[in-house]
Amino acid sequence: MSAIGNPSAVLSTRGPVLVVGTGLLGTSLALALTAAGVPVQLSDTSPTSLALARDMGAGQVRDEHSPEPALIVVATPPDVAAGVVLRELDAHPDAVVTDVASVKARIAAEVRRHGGWDARRYVGSHPMAGRERSGAGAADSDLFAGRPWVVIADGATPEAELAVRNLAVDVGATPVRMTAAEHDAAVAAVSHVPQLVSSLLAARLETTPENALGLAGQGLRDTTRIAASDPRLWSAIVVGNAGPVADMLRQLRGDLDRLIDGIAPAAVSPDDPAYTAAGDAATIAPGAVGAITDLMTRGNAGQARIPGKHGGAPRRYAQVQVLVPDSAGSLGRLFSDVGEAGVNIEDFAMEHSPGQSAGLAMLSVMPAAAQGLEEALDARGWRVVVS
Ligand SMILES: NC(=O)c1ccc[n+]([C@@H]2O[C@H](COP(=O)([O-])OP(=O)(O)OC[C@H]3O[C@@H](n4cnc5c(N)ncnc54)[C@H](O)[C@@H]3O)[C@@H](O)[C@H]2O)c1
Numbered sequence: 001m002s003a004i005g006n007p008s009a010v011l012s013t014r015g016p017v018l019v020v021g022t023g024l025l026g027t028s029l030a031l032a033l034t035a036a037g038v039p040v041q042l043s044d045t046s047p048t049s050l051a052l053a054r055d056m057g058a059g060q061v062r063d064e065h066s067p068e069p070a071l072i073v074v075a076t077p078p079d080v081a082a083g084v085v086l087r088e089l090d091a092h093p094d095a096v097v098t099d100v101a102s103v104k105a106r107i108a109a110e111v112r113r114h115g116g117w118d119a120r121r122y123v124g125s126h127p128m129a130g131r132e133r134s135g136a137g138a139a140d141s142d143l144f145a146g147r148p149w150v151v152i153a154d155g156a157t158p159e160a161e162l163a164v165r166n167l168a169v170d171v172g173a174t175p176v177r178m179t180a181a182e183h184d185a186a187v188a189a190v191s192h193v194p195q196l197v198s199s200l201l202a203a204r205l206e207t208t209p210e211n212a213l214g215l216a217g218q219g220l221r222d223t224t225r226i227a228a229s230d231p232r233l234w235s236a237i238v239v240g241n242a243g244p245v246a247d248m249l250r251q252l253r254g255d256l257d258r259l260i261d262g263i264a265p266a267a268v269s270p271d272d273p274a275y276t277a278a279g280d281a282a283t284i285a286p287g288a289v290g291a292i293t294d295l296m297t298r299g300n301a302g303q304a305r306i307p308g309k310h311g312g313a314p315r316r317y318a319q320v321q322v323l324v325p326d327s328a329g330s331l332g333r334l335f336s337d338v339g340e341a342g343v344n345i346e347d348f349a350m351e352h353s354p355g356q357s358a359g360l361a362m363l364s365v366m367p368a369a370a371q372g373l374e375e376a377l378d379a380r381g382w383r384v385v386v387s
């Protein structure tokens with residue numbers, strides 16, 4: 001069980017923990033550890049990022065008077081992570097060092113190659129938790145709750161591995177042991193290629209006319225959320241895992257080619273008599289429906305295998321969607337009705353399409369509270385949208 005916000009929980013992580021890189025991941029982890037009562041030291045090459053993390057209550061800035069850390073977490077971009085790990089192993093001869101970079105094999109190889117005996121204190125890791133925003137300002141102490149945290153233990157001492165597994169558990173995550181190669185192949189499929197596909201899709205919107213964009217609904221928002229991610233960070237991630245990512249992109253290209261080849265003959269010119277005979281199966285190009293159905297069916301099967309909705313890790317928050325009239329005070333009334341229903345809003349977003357007289361308020365709440373809130377809001381006359 002996570003120790004966050006539970007003062008009686010027994011903590012296994014021995015502090016002080018030094019977090020190097022106080023961006024989204026580093027500050028989220030530092031906030032979670034601080035909330036659990038572990039002393040945290042902070043370090044970053046950017047004084048502004050460091051000051052922000054400190055001001056958010058994530059820990060103390062490390063200086064020459066700080067006590068020696070027992071555990072060091074490197075949360076810098078992947079392309080500099082190995083160098084920072086090696087520097088920290090050298091500077092703190094008794095500390096266990098981990099990094100949270102999204103790629104593992106190349107960092108581990110560099111650390112093992114240059115770290116000598118000290119590299120036995122290094123355990124690469126990767127919390128499968130994050131978001132499309134960077135920097136301490138987007139940090140969240142709950143980020144790791146219920147998420148897998150990959151631990152790469154090849155070549156490390158059992159004590160070092162245990163320290164990193166304990167860290168994951170203490171912030172609410174579940175450690176998952178893998179080799180670096182297994183990890184990199186897995187994240188190519190579940191994280192890196194999905195990021196690129198989302199970006200490919202969103203890149204097409206650059207030249208999409210405004211009036212078409214005005215029609216965008218939840219489907220487009222769902223498939224492009226992560227296209228807002230940081231290009232610099234993701235360039236380092238994809239370059240660092242280029243082999244597995246390129247392999248999967250080639251497979252995707254094969255699927256795409258089959259789909260295009262299948263549907264292209266069904267594109268009928270308006271002058272063709274088949275254009276107005278859509279109800280006649282004979283006029284549909286042979287193979288077109290099969291190609292689409294095949295892809296959609298495989299997609300259904302793949303989507304159903306994603307854990308979370310079917311007994312895997314629970315989603316952190318449930319979303320309650322409510323139509324809010326575009327008038328002064330409406331949102332205030334909604335918030336006060338949610339408060340009167342005894343429900344805390346964990347996160348909030350508003351979707352507003354131009355020219356519409358109502359917006360869609362998306363309230364993130366604890367999953368157990370969602371149904372009761374929908375009923376309470378419905379009873380108070382709100383239009384709850386079931387997605
Ligand atoms: N963003 C995600 O969703 C996510 C999820 C899991 C893991 N990760 C991994 O976590 C790491 C950090 O990602 P992030 O999203 O927090 O990035 P971020 O850009 O929010 O933060 C990175 C921080 O590292 C600092 N930094 C850069 N070089 C440094 C150096 N040499 N020494 C000290 N500090 C340095 C930067 O100033 C910045 O504050 C990356 O390796 C990333 O692959 C990211």
Ligand SMILES: O=C(O)C(=O)C[C@]1(C(=O)O)C=C[C@@H](O)C=C1
Nearest residue numbers: 102127128129130131132191226
């Ligand atoms: O949910 C998101 O916004 C993320 O991008 C998180 C995500 C992921 O792909 O699952 C992104 C990169 C990380 O290395 C780990 C987690």
